[in-house]
Amino acid sequence: MKKRLFATGFTAIVSAALSLAAFAQIGSPYIHDPSTVVECDGKYYTFGTGGGGLISEDGWSWHSGAVRPGGGVAPDAIKIGDRYLVVYSTTDRSNGLRYRSRVYAMWNKTLDPDSPDFEYTEPMDIAGSNGYEDCDGIDPGLMMGPDGRLWLVYGTYFGYTRVVELNPKNAVPISEPVDVALSCEAGEMMYNDGWYYLLATHGTCCSGVNSTYEIIVGRSKSPTGPFYDHIGRDMIHGGGKLLLASEPRRIGAGHFGRFIVSDGIEKMSFHFEGDLDRSGRSVLAMRPLMWKDGWPVAGEPFENGNYSIVSERRGYTLELAVNNVPLNGGRGMSRGGDAPVAPMADQKLEDVIGTWPEEQIDLRIGPQLFRPHQTWEITEVPEAGGYIGGAYCKITIAGTGRALTATADKEVTTVAEFTGAPEQLWRIDRMTDGTYRIMPKAVPGISEELVLVAVADSTPSLGAFDPANVNCKWSLKLLR
Amino acid sequence: MKHPILSKWRILAILAAAVFFSQGGIPARSQNVAASDGYRAVFSDYYTPATSVPATPGPDGFIRRWTLLEPIAKSFSSNSMLTDNYLSETMAEEYFKDQFTIIPEDGSKVKYGKTNLVWHALDSKKYFVNLLRFAEGYGKEYFQQMYWAVTIIDCEEDLKDVRLSGGANSGAVWYLNGEEVLRLTNDRDLIVDDCMSKRVTLHKGRNILRGAVLNGQGMATFCLRFVDEQGKPVTAYTVSSIMPKKRR
Numbered sequence: 001m002k003k004r005l006f007a008t009g010f011t012a013i014v015s016a017a018l019s020l021a022a023f024a025q026i027g028s029p030y031i032h033d034p035s036t037v038v039e040c041d042g043k044y045y046t047f048g049t050g051g052g053g054l055i056s057e058d059g060w061s062w063h064s065g066a067v068r069p070g071g072g073v074a075p076d077a078i079k080i081g082d083r084y085l086v087v088y089s090t091t092d093r094s095n096g097l098r099y100r101s102r103v104y105a106m107w108n109k110t111l112d113p114d115s116p117d118f119e120y121t122e123p124m125d126i127a128g129s130n131g132y133e134d135c136d137g138i139d140p141g142l143m144m145g146p147d148g149r150l151w152l153v154y155g156t157y158f159g160y161t162r163v164v165e166l167n168p169k170n171a172v173p174i175s176e177p178v179d180v181a182l183s184c185e186a187g188e189m190m191y192n193d194g195w196y197y198l199l200a201t202h203g204t205c206c207s208g209v210n211s212t213y214e215i216i217v218g219r220s221k222s223p224t225g226p227f228y229d230h231i232g233r234d235m236i237h238g239g240g241k242l243l244l245a246s247e248p249r250r251i252g253a254g255h256f257g258r259f260i261v262s263d264g265i266e267k268m269s270f271h272f273e274g275d276l277d278r279s280g281r282s283v284l285a286m287r288p289l290m291w292k293d294g295w296p297v298a299g300e301p302f303e304n305g306n307y308s309i310v311s312e313r314r315g316y317t318l319e320l321a322v323n324n325v326p327l328n329g330g331r332g333m334s335r336g337g338d339a340p341v342a343p344m345a346d347q348k349l350e351d352v353i354g355t356w357p358e359e360q361i362d363l364r365i366g367p368q369l370f371r372p373h374q375t376w377e378i379t380e381v382p383e384a385g386g387y388i389g390g391a392y393c394k395i396t397i398a399g400t401g402r403a404l405t406a407t408a409d410k411e412v413t414t415v416a417e418f419t420g421a422p423e424q425l426w427r428i429d430r431m432t433d434g435t436y437r438i439m440p441k442a443v444p445g446i447s448e449e450l451v452l453v454a455v456a457d458s459t460p461s462l463g464a465f466d467p468a469n470v471n472c473k474w475s476l477k478l479l480r
Numbered sequence: 481m482k483h484p485i486l487s488k489w490r491i492l493a494i495l496a497a498a499v500f501f502s503q504g505g506i507p508a509r510s511q512n513v514a515a516s517d518g519y520r521a522v523f524s525d526y527y528t529p530a531t532s533v534p535a536t537p538g539p540d541g542f543i544r545r546w547t548l549l550e551p552i553a554k555s556f557s558s559n560s561m562l563t564d565n566y567l568s569e570t571m572a573e574e575y576f577k578d579q580f581t582i583i584p585e586d587g588s589k590v591k592y593g594k595t596n597l598v599w600h601a602l603d604s605k606k607y608f609v610n611l612l613r614f615a616e617g618y619g620k621e622y623f624q625q626m627y628w629a630v631t632i633i634d635c636e637e638d639l640k641d642v643r644l645s646g647g648a649n650s651g652a653v654w655y656l657n658g659e660e661v662l663r664l665t666n667d668r669d670l671i672v673d674d675c676m677s678k679r680v681t682l683h684k685g686r687n688i689l690r691g692a693v694l695n696g697q698g699m700a701t702f703c704l705r706f707v708d709e710q711g712k713p714v715t716a717y718t719v720s721s722i723m724p725k726k727r728r
Contacts, residue, residue: 321564321665322564323563323564323565323566324560324563324666326560364665364675366666409678409679410679411678411679455643455645455676455711456645456673456674456675456676457671457673457674457675458664458674458675459675459676459677461676461678463709464709471711
């Protein structure tokens, strides 16, 4: 963000229409240039341009209330040890220099403004631009490498984006800045599987619903570059592989931040500069962050609909353990000779539901036939709250109230009607490989986190999550 | 795809069975068996007689010692008929006295209708139990049959939160200590860890695992083992069959 400071202290308004919940954070997620989301004592925080920021109890519903002094633009935050390092930047135009900007760092023991330990240290000047060089020293981003080395990236469209190493104990620079990219904003770095990635934005900033902001990425084996895109173009030559741009009704994706939920589950935070469903405001957004062929991939927002829930273990689909009612017709091994050919109707719910028990029906995993007992409607339950990046869902047999539910014996079954009980609410996280983790909000009498697993090819259950275990992975195939 | 009944093979099987009965049995202690050299060889590829010395599951955990009942004919044309309802109705019938409580002795008989069926205590040489070869070996029809199996599991301590895991060709229902714990429906193949029970406890002392496998056409097999929470084989128990006193 460079030319326009958004007004601070957005007034909280009534949350967006419930139908929007699948696509954006709910509550009052109004922010520009959000910092990387950081968890502190069970709450989530992000800071924005102009000061202040957002707090969320669950990572889904956001409200103003985070406190960051210093004003300025485009902060970032990271937890190091038991402290939080917050950086932000300001530009001093008092002497007529348009790009004399400084990056400041300050520490805090907590991000909770209500905590007695909440107290920022004095802002410390750690990097910037002198106003005469091809760099505008704002938009700082922090990264802790796998070796414990701390890196700061900063810069805007005015010249180069730079990387400098900081002492992780005090955030004091311990290297000379290195130019790594040109004509980027909102730089952020991350490390994954032997590669350092430089995320940044290209496109027009600060134009609201007319912004062309988009997040691009390059990678390098070194935190100081060179960072190349997927066609081998150096980011210092303008290269960058597109990670995420605008979506329908959400315009101008920028200011990437990475949030690792657990091994195998990551989220990316950013803003859309203009949300057409929310008066064109700039809003915090989160998407699944996946990895493919060594490159980050932005997952699409979850969409309510009818799905096959397919186990990655064998490729079979979750189904009610009911009698398989055969379709009438078909010719088996016969080719049918010269008989006229006509389309057959799909099996319909009303064709089979009368054969199902009325109360509890257990589950199995079976070959996919696209039958009613295999068709699941997954819909968000807005009043049930959410988790980092998503809202809890109910999973019911399409056309019925029959709901997937976790049981006290650490198994899964279905009950005749959805009641909203926590064991009937499901958290659906896209994993970094593109598959899904499906986890009940609660399991009766069980404190440990359990997820839907295929313990056998044909048998679902609940078990501990292991991102390396294919039993924990599911694909959701949207049925049109 | 299962092949339709091949009548010539059925005829051959029946002829072989006649030879089988006339020449003395496999294993030798069984009273009503006989076999051609061919059937004797095939049978011995799959089975050895169980002994009075308790067996242990191998590292893979599969239970190889079973007391198998000579098959009971059932009439169903396709394994796809082995639905939940069909299995429920089938297992609700009484085929022989004390079918859910009997701990059969090797060589003992039960009466099914007017027919005496013999229990055979065997050790499978494979990780799975080949029921077709079992029936064939004892001169019995092997298509459209119901195969009962029982084994005794002795534990030195409770083994909690284990699962009975298995595969079958095709339908099967398994009971641990009298309770149904695992059901395999529809047309299935022999697949390791195809289906699992809920978490169960193998109690300290004696546990009885019994069940029935149904198959229409083609190969008839099953495999079973217990696994832990991580899906690893559970092997800390012994498996045995009841032997006649004279062979103990």
